[in-house]
């Protein structure tokens with residue numbers, strides 16, 4: 001299998017702007033080493049300002065590295081960008097590209113021309129993509145008459161019209177409604193899966209579920225550093241450790257310390273709801289810790305158990321554990337995952 | 339450049355020009371903006387000249403000058419300030435991203451504008467000529483056409499250079515538009531022969547190719563034209579050609595610089611995020 005993207009000790013700093021550090025230099029990426037084989041969807045997951053967009057800009061030849069190297073399809077981003085540009089494309093969420101006076105189809109045609117695609121081929125591809133994205137009825141509408149979401153769909157299509165070998169998607173579902181976001185995700189997944197020639201997608205997102213569902217591999221990035229790289233499944237497994245249970249009991253005085261002391265319990269937390277006269281308890285177990293001992297102890301304390309729920313570890317838990325905080329940001333209400 | 343590459347570049351040029359040629363004429367507002375606006379000052383000046391009993395050719399000068407203002411307006415709005423708008427919309431980023439040389443995009447922009455402007459100048463002039471009953475005395479249709487085309491080429495080459503220049507060194511678009519609008523209308527002799535400025539000032543004004551183009555066209559189209567000539571037509575045409583070449587080279591140089599600095603600084607070409 002060939003390598004689509006490879007970086008070695010890739011770093012990028014900015015002078016001025018952002019948060020200035022002592023020397024007036026701000027380190028947006030430090031020593032990033034990634035290797036992305038062809039044919040996969042590779043996710044970059046990280047909080048605001050983590051450096052995701054900076055990395056994508058370097059890989060898409062829009063920004064030079066300060067040090068280290070990056071190769072796209074074997075070509076150096078530094079000086080072989082003329083070899084890279086024909087085989088890549090990029091779509092960013094919230095983009096406002098194109099010309100308001102041209103129609104959707106005309107704008108897409110125009111961008112295809114910048115890749116030297118003959119008009120006939122371009123128009124056929126545009127037609128197909130508009131159909132898939134449910135935008136056919138807007139083909140002849142001027143884009144200054146479109147809603148933000150429709151514009152984002154058009155922008156999204158723009159990325160696929162040129163049939164790139166490697167596609168960068170920077171928060172592509174930003175501003176799309178639940179259905180459109182789902183269609184978009186499915187489209188990207190099918191595009192990679194059904195490709196005759198291997199296609200590679202590098203995706204950044206603020207939506208955990210999107211990363212979990214779409215990506216074959218994920219790099220978790222924070223403050224310009226890669227903290228972990230693995231499949232979503234492995235990340236969840238690795239970070240999980242022992243099991244974790246939510247147990248609800250009827251209200252009664254109890255001794256928290258004695259619960260914490262139960263063998264096999266790694267940590268214990270609780271909250272009392274006066275209104276419902278219940279106590280919610282969270283037990284995190286060490287690997288191999290057993291639920292039976294807890295139930296035994298609760299019964300012997302005279303607490304009546306109302307509900308036991310095993311908590312599944314999510315990608316978000318893995319993320320919190322690695323980064324130390326929740327993945328913030330993202331458009332509230334724009335997506336189904338929150 | 340191979341034939342294949344050439345064809346690809348031509349596709350890019352045509353696509354960008356298309357926006358201007360087809361797209362802009364879709365919006366009827368340009369009629370008001372680019373036909374009516376130049377006509378207003380034309381009429382004002384024409385009436386002043388008329389009340390002074392100036393020779394009718396002077397009215398003709400004003401009308402031609404006024405019609406040519408459309409070119410300058412176009413260059414300022416559509417070329418010099420263009421990269422500011424393109425950066426805001428994110429188009430500039432996409433132009434850098436695509437395999438097409440950005441120069442092709444810039445040329446497309448200029449050709450599209452130049453083409454639209456060409457007709458507007460002629461229409462505005464014809465309307466003015468009709469209103470004020472101007473008689474032309476055309477020395478050579480061929481040379482008049484050549485001069486007109488060369489003027490457009492030179493001015494838009496200057497515009498191509500300004501596009502990168504202002505994104506590199508300008509503060510914002512409005513700044514540029516205000517600084518360059520009025521003084522140029524005065525200096526380039528839109529409303530009077532540039533000769534009246536005297537040679538030193540006229541020479542400076544000649545850096546704006548419209549000045550020379552207009553002077554040459556007045557010489558070629560009006561009976562009194564040669565009498566008010568700044569320089570002989572042949573010299574003016576030669577200078578126009580030289581200016582076009584210099585501005586094109588300058589445009590390419592500044593665009594390369596813009597692209598390089600954009601990649602290095604991550605700021606000029608990309609939206610601040």
Ligand SMILES: Nc1ncnc2c1ncn2[C@@H]1O[C@H](COP(=O)(O)OP(=O)(O)OP(=O)(O)O)[C@@H](O)[C@H]1O
Pocket residue numbers: 014015016017018019026027028046047048049050051052053054055329603604605611
């Ligand atoms: N051109 C620039 N000049 C100065 N600082 C910059 C520049 N571009 C990015 N930065 C800084 O680099 C850091 C990383 O930015 P980047 O856009 O890569 O983050 P991100 O992970 O994409 O964040 P988000 O999730 O908000 O999109 C930020 O602190 C940002 O302020």
Ligand SMILES: [Mg+2]
Pocket residue numbers: 052053054170
């Ligand atoms: Mg970003």
